[in-house]
Amino acid sequence: MVFLMKRNDIQPVILGGDMSTYSLAREFYEAFGVTSVVIGMDAISVIKKSRFVRMHIVENNGQASVEAAICQIAGQAAGKKVLVIANTDDRVELIENIQDRLPANVVCPLPPHDLMSEVSDKVRFQQLCESYGLDVPQTQIVSLAGSDPIEPTNIPFPLIAKPAASSEYNHFIAQGFQKIYFMHEQAELDRLWAALREAGFGGEFLVQELIEGDDTYMDSLTIYMSREGKATMLSGAHVLLEDHAPTLFGNPVAMITKPMPDLWEKAVRLLEGIGWYGFANIDIKRDPKTGRKLFLDLNPRVGANSFYSAAAGVNPMYVLVRDVIDGDGATQHRIDKNVLYHRVPVSLARRYVRDPELLAHFDAVVAAGQVANPSRCKADTAGSRFAGLLMEKNFIRKFAKFYPEPTDTSF
CATH class of the missing domain: 3.40.50.720 (NAD(P)-binding Rossmann-like Domain)
Known part of the structure; x- marks a missing residue:
């Protein structure tokens, strides 16, 4: 190799x-x-x-x-x-x-603590986006602290509800609570507030307008900001399918990599402005009704699907080592090709692509052999590759249970 x-x-x-x-x-x-x-x-x-x-x-x-x-x-x-x-x-x-x-x-190699806490809080991240001219969904902040009645939301149903800070909420997922909730009416929201308070959660939740569109309306950015304050890695992918298991909801499992210069420019402007250092993984959704590109959240790490960048020619760990070990914090690496990154079977991912133009692009990328699965490493052992194949096939059962057919809202 x-x-x-x-x-x-x-x-x-x-x-x-x-x-x-x-x-x-x-x-x-x-x-x-x-x-x-x-x-x-x-x-x-x-x-x-x-x-x-x-x-x-x-x-x-x-x-x-x-x-x-x-x-x-x-x-x-x-x-x-x-x-x-x-x-x-x-x-x-x-x-x-x-x-x-x-x-x-x-x-x-960790980002500064205060910045990491700031961007991990979805409320503060929204405020930062707005201050740098980035579009975000209409949002209401709900505090679960205390026992005072919570006023009904003024955001139209159906809507999304999710915790403001994952660090305060992660152990509640183990108790059966979900990462993201899709709510049809106020009564559902009231029951969620009561259940969270009973379980001892006193943090903040976001009630957010529903941006329609299935999983294929999501984009993912992965950016590395060097210690010199330069964007030395710029990667992006058009999401095709996300995990729909309640505890993993929203994690991409199939994407096509692509250059995204307009989104890179916007994201880097924010990251430079706040003095960010390290990896940032940013989720964006395109509104099919208005064309708006809405910044949803920022994960202060390389992200679960970092290999999509390596598959497209920019290895995140290479960029990291060149900065923190070798002191090269100026050379920029950006992806420039289309690769289908997938953790699910290719045939399963294809079934959830409904747009004819996107489907044609999907087929062209596959036909060109530009396909990558992180668990299919030719240099690794047959045992490791076989274990990865079993994980890939297990997604067939998971999607049959949690998301058997694509929907216009991805819920």
Whole structure:
């Protein structure tokens, strides 16, 4: 295999164990020919059977266990830079809490805490978008604190309801609450408020206008801002299909990569304005009625589907290492081709594309062989690839249960 820059002076360490963890390890391997160490209590079979991942099992995912693991790995790699990353809110927070106690050869590339908290709050993100001239949906902020009655919303039904800050809400998902709610009437909304308060949630929720259009009206941007304040990675994709399982709702599972210069320009203007550093993964929806491009939220990390960028020619881990290890924070990399990124079977993704022009484009990209699945790495073991194939096929059952046919609202 030809690597972008074969090297032996770095040791990637990834906190996690899911498919996004594997994608990061694959990106490190394809960029530098290195094996990543994955820290966790367990991991999916795609990771455990991989030739470019070494598992470091911990008894629990608490700070003490993870800190001890990183220190041990750093000691074993004394002549290398140990790059510690994560791709979920809780583990990013964990790294932030322990980074000052880690050995000198450990690098933790995190955005500034205050900025990360600010953009993770969907209320504040909306305010930032408006101040930089970016369009956002009509939104009402509802506080669940206290016991005072909550006034009926003035946003027309049907509408969307979702938590303002994921960090305050994640453990409620484990109790059966959803990431996003589609509400038809006030009575449904009132029942949700009562259930959340009974469960002990006292944070803020957003009640938001419903932007119609199925999953194919979504766009995804992944941008990297260097320590010099430059946009050194610009990636984008036209979403075709999102996960519809309640706890994973909205995560893209099929996309076609494409240059998005107008959206890149708008997003970079905001990121430069607030002094952002690191990865930013931004969700945008196009309103089929008005043509508006509405900025929905910003995830302060590379995102679960980072491999779409690597498939289109810009490897996120290469860009990261060139900045934080090598000090190249000026060279810009932007995708310039169409690739079908998919985690579901290609035939399943195709079934949800209803627009004839988009379907023709889909078929042309597939016919040209421009297709990529993060779990189908030719350089990896047959066992890892087979485990990935089983995960891909499992989506057939999931979509039959949660989203058997496309709808005009994606709900």
